[in-house]
Structures are given as C-alpha cells and as structure tokens.
Amino acid sequence: MIRVSVLGAGGRMGTEVVRALKGAQDMQTALLLGPDDDPAAINPSNTDVAVDFTSPDAVLGNTLTLIGQGVHSVIGTTGWTKERLDQVRQALDEHPGLSVFIAPNFAISAVLADRFAAMAARYFESAEVVELHHPDKVDAPSGTALGTASAIAEARRQAGMGPMPDATQQPDPSRGRVVDGVHVHAVRLRGLNAHEEILMGNPGEQLTIRADSFERVSFMPGVLLAVRRAGSIPGLTVGLDHYLF
Ligand SMILES: NC(=O)C1=CN([C@@H]2O[C@H](COP(=O)(O)OP(=O)(O)OC[C@H]3O[C@@H](n4cnc5c(N)ncnc54)[C@H](O)[C@@H]3O)[C@@H](O)[C@H]2O)C=CC1
Numbered sequence: 574m575i576r577v578s579v580l581g582a583g584g585r586m587g588t589e590v591v592r593a594l595k596g597a598q599d600m601q602t603a604l605l606l607g608p609d610d611d612p613a614a615i616n617p618s619n620t621d622v623a624v625d626f627t628s629p630d631a632v633l634g635n636t637l638t639l640i641g642q643g644v645h646s647v648i649g650t651t652g653w654t655k656e657r658l659d660q661v662r663q664a665l666d667e668h669p670g671l672s673v674f675i676a677p678n679f680a681i682s683a684v685l686a687d688r689f690a691a692m693a694a695r696y697f698e699s700a701e702v703v704e705l706h707h708p709d710k711v712d713a714p715s716g717t718a719l720g721t722a723s724a725i726a727e728a729r730r731q732a733g734m735g736p737m738p739d740a741t742q743q744p745d746p747s748r749g750r751v752v753d754g755v756h757v758h759a760v761r762l763r764g765l766n767a768h769e770e771i772l773m774g775n776p777g778e779q780l781t782i783r784a785d786s787f788e789r790v791s792f793m794p795g796v797l798l799a800v801r802r803a804g805s806i807p808g809l810t811v812g813l814d815h816y817l818f
C-alpha cells in the first residue's frame with residue numbers, strides 16, 4: 574500500500590484527491606493537512622508520497638520542508654517560477670533518490686492540448702492562449718497557460734521564427750500578459766471550471782485547440798499515476814508528459 578498524505582486536503586482539489594485515494598486499491602490516506610497544520614508532521618514513518626494542492630504562497634515552503642523530511646512530493650499547486658524551481662533543485666541535490674513531481678495540469682486533455690500546440694506552433698504566424706476558469710481561482714494566468722505559452726515560444730524558437738505580427742502601437746493590458754512573446758488572456762466566469770483555448774492563425778486559416786476540464790475528477794487519473802510513479806525519476810520533474818509519452 575502506498576501511504577499518501579495530502580496538503581490542502583480540505584480544498585476543492587484536496588477533497589477530490591482524498592476521494593480518489595479512497596477508491597484506489599493500492600493506496601491509503603495518511604495525514605490530511607490544512608493551513609494550520611505543520612507540514613513537518615509528514616515523515617517517512619507515516620508517508621510514502623505527499624500530494625500538494627494548496628496555494629501559490631504556500632507550496633514552495635511545503636516542498637522544501639518535505640524534501641528535508643525525505644518524502645516524495647506530487648504537486649499540482651501553481652505559482653512556480655524558474656527561480657523557485659531552482660530552489661527545489663538545489664534542495665534535492667542534498668537528497669539523492671528523492672523525487673519532486675510538479676504538473677501544471679493533471680488532465681489528459683490539457684497535456685495533449687499542450688503537445689498539439691507545440692507540434693503546430695511552427696506552422697502558424699500567430700498564436701495566442703486564452704485560459705478560462707472559475708472565479709474562485711487566486712492566480713492568473715493559469716499555470717497551464719504559462720506552460721503552454723512557453724512551449725509555443727520554444728517551438729517557434731527552434732523553428733527560427735521571429736516575433737508574431739501585431740500592429741498594436743503601445744503595450745495595453747487588453748492584449749493580455751506577454752509570456753515569452755506569446756499573449757495570454759485570462760477569463761474568470763462563474764459556471765466555468767478549467768478550460769484553455771490555443772488559437773493559431775495564418776493568412777486565410779485558423780487552428781483552434783481546446784481542452785475542457787468540466788469537473789475536477791478529470792485530474793484524478795493523472796494524480797494517481799504520479800503517486801504510483803513517485804521516486805521513479807529522482808530529482809525534479811515538471812509535466813505529466815514525462816509519464817505519458
Ligand atoms: N495541476 C492541476 O491539474 C491542478 C492544479 N490546481 C491548482 O491547485 C491549487 C489549489 O486549487 P484549489 O483546490 O482549487 O484551491 P482551494 O483554495 O480550494 O484549496 C486550497 C486548500 O489549501 C489550503 N491551504 C492553504 N495553505 C495551506 C498550507 N500551507 N498547508 C495546507 N493547506 C493549505 C486552503 O485552506 C484550502 O483548503 C491551485 O494552485 C490551483 O491552481 C487546481 C486544479 C488542477
């Protein structure tokens with residue numbers, strides 16, 4: 574049995590994760606932590622893998638604590654920057670064999686949308702990302718959209734493409750956040766859950782790639798897969814594609 578502790582267990586995702594763990598034959602829930610609990614309560618005597626769905630403010634501290642405790646982490650929480658990831662890598666250097674796995678998105682539809690976008694990027698002059706979420710989400714743009722924009726930018730770089738056409742004369746917030754040269758727009762609307770549309774355009778044609786997570790259950794197969802694979806790739810791994818393709 575894999576003993577799994579959950580940080581953020583009372584939240585929207587945490588609740589769904591606890592339900593999924595209860596339905597998994599090879600897993601048992603260990604500690605279920607909320608914002609007032611000490612993550613250092615998690616250690617190898619009670620936990621094999623810790624799952625974090627907390628908040629962008631809390632996740633780095635939690636992760637560094639869990640590395641210090643010698644427990645593998647599976648993380649869905651957003652808020653990662655290159656600097657924060659470097660801090661995790663540095664901490665992991667002291668703990669060979671330990672793994673930290675971060676997925677901006679655990680839904681297969683979103684992982685495939687990213688992959689398709691990276692494949693398509695070199696064939697289109699223009700590309701923009703629109704992410705649409707429930708209005709209780711605290712961060713914008715979504716971690717998924719940031720990853721998608723970076724993947725598109727990297728594919729364009731590899732293809733030797735320059736900047737996208739845009740006659741806007743001065744930067745304006747209505748054009749969204751520019752991530753690595755790719756415009757990202759965030760919509761917050763009651764009734765939505767988690768959605769992303771990647772728009773690509775050429776003279777006379779358009780490609781739209783869209784992924785919709787209508788319910789949080791869509792993230793659970795990915796979370797359980799990452800828990801089962803924890804420790805299989807030591808060090809820091811970012812993206813469910815590492816386990817899928
Ligand atoms: N990677 C993925 O597939 C997905 C990622 N997310 C991300 O997961 C995170 C959580 O999302 P939701 O569940 O919707 O938020 P939420 O606000 O419903 O849940 C977060 C929970 O964490 C708790 N919390 C805050 N700080 C904590 C700490 N230091 N220790 C323990 N618990 C703490 C809060 O009290 C709350 O219960 C967000 O960053 C969101 O973007 C959400 C959905 C899918």
Ligand SMILES: O=C(O)C1=N[C@H](C(=O)O)C[C@H](O)C1
Pocket residue numbers: 651677678706710711714715716717718766767768
């Ligand atoms: O907060 C959410 O809901 C989600 N957060 C993640 C993100 O920011 O990309 C994943 C998914 O979009 C749902």
